[in-house]
Amino acid sequence: AQTVTQSQPEMSVQEAETVTLSCTYDTSESNYYLFWYKQPPSRQMILVIRQEAYKQQNATENRFSVNFQKAAKSFSLKISDSQLGDTAMYFCALIVTNAGKSTFGDGTTLTVKP
Amino acid sequence: NAGVTQTPKFQVLKTGQSMTLQCAQDMNHEYMSWYRQDPGMGLRLIHYSVGAGITDQGEVPNGYNVSRSTTEDFPLRLLSAAPSQTSVYFCASAPPGVMIADTQYFGPGTRLTVL
Numbered sequence: 249a250q251t252v253t254q255s256q257p258e259m260s261v262q263e264a265e266t267v268t269l270s271c272t273y274d275t276s277e278s279n280y281y282l283f284w285y286k287q288p289p290s291r292q293m294i295l296v297i298r299q300e301a302y303k304q305q306n307a308t309e310n311r312f313s314v315n316f317q318k319a320a321k322s323f324s325l326k327i328s329d330s331q332l333g334d335t336a337m338y339f340c341a342l343i344v345t346n347a348g349k350s351t352f353g354d355g356t357t358l359t360v361k362p
Numbered sequence: 363n364a365g366v367t368q369t370p371k372f373q374v375l376k377t378g379q380s381m382t383l384q385c386a387q388d389m390n391h392e393y394m395s396w397y398r399q400d401p402g403m404g405l406r407l408i409h410y411s412v413g414a415g416i417t418d419q420g421e422v423p424n425g426y427n428v429s430r431s432t433t434e435d436f437p438l439r440l441l442s443a444a445p446s447q448t449s450v451y452f453c454a455s456a457p458p459g460v461m462i463a464d465t466q467y468f469g470p471g472t473r474l475t476v477l
Contacts, residue, residue: 252404268393275425283465293405293452343466348393348412349420350466352404 250275252342254353260329262361268315269325269356271340278302279345282316284325287355288336296338299323330360364388366452366469374475375443383438384471385453393456394436395420395466396428398449405452411436443476450474 251274255361261267273282284296299307299316306314311331315324327334343350369384388417392457397405397420407420407436411430425447434454440447450473454466 254404281465291450291471293454295465295467298465309438324474341405348395348410348418350395351421352397352406354402354404 250277250342250344250349250351252340252351252353255354256356257354257357258357260359260361261327261334262330263330265330266326266328267330267358268328270341270359271323271325271353273321273323273340273342273351275321275342277342277347278281280344281345282314282341283341284312284314284323284324285339285341286334286336287339288307288333290321293339297325306336328359332360332362335360366453366467367453368451368469368472370472371470372473374477375386375402377445377477378412379441379443381440382452383440383451383474385436385438385469386434387436387467388431388434389455390433390468391455391457391467392433393466394430395456396426396436396438396455397452398422398447399452400449400473408438408451413450425467445476448474448476 282299282303285295297309311328339355339356340353363429395410396408411417421454453469456466
């Protein structure tokens with residue numbers, strides 16, 4: 249069985265500052281993908297960033313980057329220059345590539361304060 | 363492209379009623395899945411499909427049935443609704459590639475209340 253744990257239920261950050269959201273996971277598989285999704289109050293699930301487990305280089309997407317530590321099974325999300333529109337719930341997710349079963353963490357509610 | 367569409371957006375059922383939540387995608391994705399999201403929690407996988415005619419159970423399949431007769435559609439059936447099935451339901455699809463599933467694209471969700 250695979251698990252995803254987000255240990256920070258809520259976080260807040262001042263506008264323009266940097267914040268890091270934590271995620272740890274467990275799987276016995278070697279080939280998998282990791283994702284961060286954003287869910288604003290509209291409830292829509294929006295992909296933030298994606299990481300392939302076989303790639304050592306950390307993924308980046310504009311102000312969003314990850315710190316992927318495969319041996320430690322850690323996958324944190326760093327948001328730089330936080331904006332009010334970043335206020336949302338953030339979910340870490342894992343999908344094993346040869347099985348199709350995905351697992352989500354319970355989420356971190358991020359509030360960006362003006 | 364409409365992406366992933368779900369109907370209805372809201373639904374209220376009485377205990378014991380049955381209904382079907384509809385999900386369709388126009389991106390020719392082989393992989394489709396259904397999740398439920400309870401308040402303050404993440405998404406839990408109910409059922410998924412890796413192609414037409416192929417379905418499999420996820421983490422919380424009890425009380426739900428699925429079928430996949432076409433690539434585009436993946437309906438979720440509640441057999442006999444219970445208050446414990448009150449939740450928000452999301453459908454998602456993922457493009458084909460060298461693996462079964464990559465990035466999932468989500469529908470807008472259906473908020474279901476069972477009285």
